[in-house]
Amino acid sequence: MERALAQTVVWLLAEDRAAERAAARVCNESGAGLYRTPPPSGTPCVVLADASGDGLAGLVDQVRGALPEAYLLGFMAGPDPEAWRLAERAGFDEVVSRGALGPSLRRAIGRLSEGEGVRAHAICDAQDVAGRIGFLMDVDVPGLGQVSLFREKGRLVCLGTCPHKGVSLGRGEVEEGVVTCPAHGSRFDLLTGERVRGPSDFDAPCHPAYEQAGRIWVLPRT
Ligand code: FES
Numbered sequence: 001m002e003r004a005l006a007q008t009v010v011w012l013l014a015e016d017r018a019a020e021r022a023a024a025r026v027c028n029e030s031g032a033g034l035y036r037t038p039p040p041s042g043t044p045c046v047v048l049a050d051a052s053g054d055g056l057a058g059l060v061d062q063v064r065g066a067l068p069e070a071y072l073l074g075f076m077a078g079p080d081p082e083a084w085r086l087a088e089r090a091g092f093d094e095v096v097s098r099g100a101l102g103p104s105l106r107r108a109i110g111r112l113s114e115g116e117g118v119r120a121h122a123i124c125d126a127q128d129v130a131g132r133i134g135f136l137m138d139v140d141v142p143g144l145g146q147v148s149l150f151r152e153k154g155r156l157v158c159l160g161t162c163p164h165k166g167v168s169l170g171r172g173e174v175e176e177g178v179v180t181c182p183a184h185g186s187r188f189d190l191l192t193g194e195r196v197r198g199p200s201d202f203d204a205p206c207h208p209a210y211e212q213a214g215r216i217w218v219l220p221r222t
Contacts, residue, residue, distance in 0.1 A: 008112040009033040009043055010105065011070070013059070014050040019075055022101045023048055030109045038066045044112040045070040046105060051087035051095050052076045057155075060091040064210050068217060071108045075101050089191045091155065091208045093221055122215040123149065123158075129216065135179075138170045141207075144220050149209060152177055152190045158218045159193055160205030162186055169204060 010032055012023055027034045032046075039045055047063050051074025063072055074092040076084060087095045096104045121141050129136040129151070136149040136156075147158040148170030159169050159179070167183040174180075178196055180187050186200035193206030209218045 007031070007033055007044075008109050009035050009039045009045050010109070011035045011037075011039055011045055011047045011067075013047055013063070014075075016050055016075075016077075016098070018098060019048065019050070019101060022098075023105060026102055026105045026109065030106060030113070032109045032113070041067065043067070046108045046112065047072045048101075048105065049074050049092075050076075051090075051092055052078065052080075052083055056087055056090035056092075064091070068210075069219075071112065073101075073104060073108055085192060085194075089155070091210065093208065093219060121218050121220070123209070123218050124216050126211045126214050126216055134174045135170050135172075138168055141218055141220065144205070144207065144218075147205075147207060147218065149216065149218070150174070150179070150190055155191060156209035156211065156216065157191055158207040158209050159188065159190070160207070162188075162200060163195075163202040163204060164198075164200035 010023055010027055024034055045067050047070045049059060063070060072093045074087050074095040075098045077098050084095055123139045133151045136151055138146055138148050141147055147160050148168055149158050161168055162181040164186050165183060167181055169179050169181055172179045172182045177190050178187050179190050184199050186198055187196040188204040189196060193204035195203045207218050207221045
């Protein structure tokens with residue numbers, strides 16, 4: 001007998017009338033529940049938060065502490081690229097403009113409702129990498145293949161292989177927040193995967209990681 005999937009919920013962590021109206025509309029259409037407080041642990045959940053405010057790192061830690069597997073969707077009222085980058089670096093799974101909130105929220109609810117709710121993968125014990133910075137390890141993650149785990153400026157992040165020819169970035173030189181591919185010298189921002197220099201024409205796949213309950217987890221960004 002097939003196991004019934006739990007109802008997906010949206011945890012609204014923002015005081016924003018326009019975002020609340022958009023979330024209520026999408027939840028109504030898709031049958032998701034809308035919460036103002038943390039839903040029970042283990043519930044498939046999209047957390048909707050204002051990504052333009054202060055204290056983003058604390059907000060991300062609050063969400064990951066309460067619901068490690070939640071999808072953290074941030075919205076921004078204005079198109080400030082630097083603020084956008086800061087939000088992605090803080091560990092949001094996705095950042096969108098407030099006007100584009102509806103479609104992104106609908107997509108995220110759809111994925112979770114299809115049973116893709118368990119998003120985070122434990123990749124090692126926290127003590128295996130305790131006290132180390134820069135490149136920590138290469139690891140195979142279901143659905144992602146090989147990724148390289150780094151710690152930069154106190155944050156954990158996983159980068160996929162170099163988009164140029166698929167070489168691991170784990171053995172590349174790290175300098176001032178940028179990793180250089182050991183094969184042909186493409187350079188990528190360590191915290192966002194953003195391409196800094198070719199020959200790669202693309203950004204490196206970048207997935208947030210975090211420590212929880214003595215383990216290191218990676219959240220595949222799709
Ligand atoms: S494989 Fe990375 S630059 Fe060529």
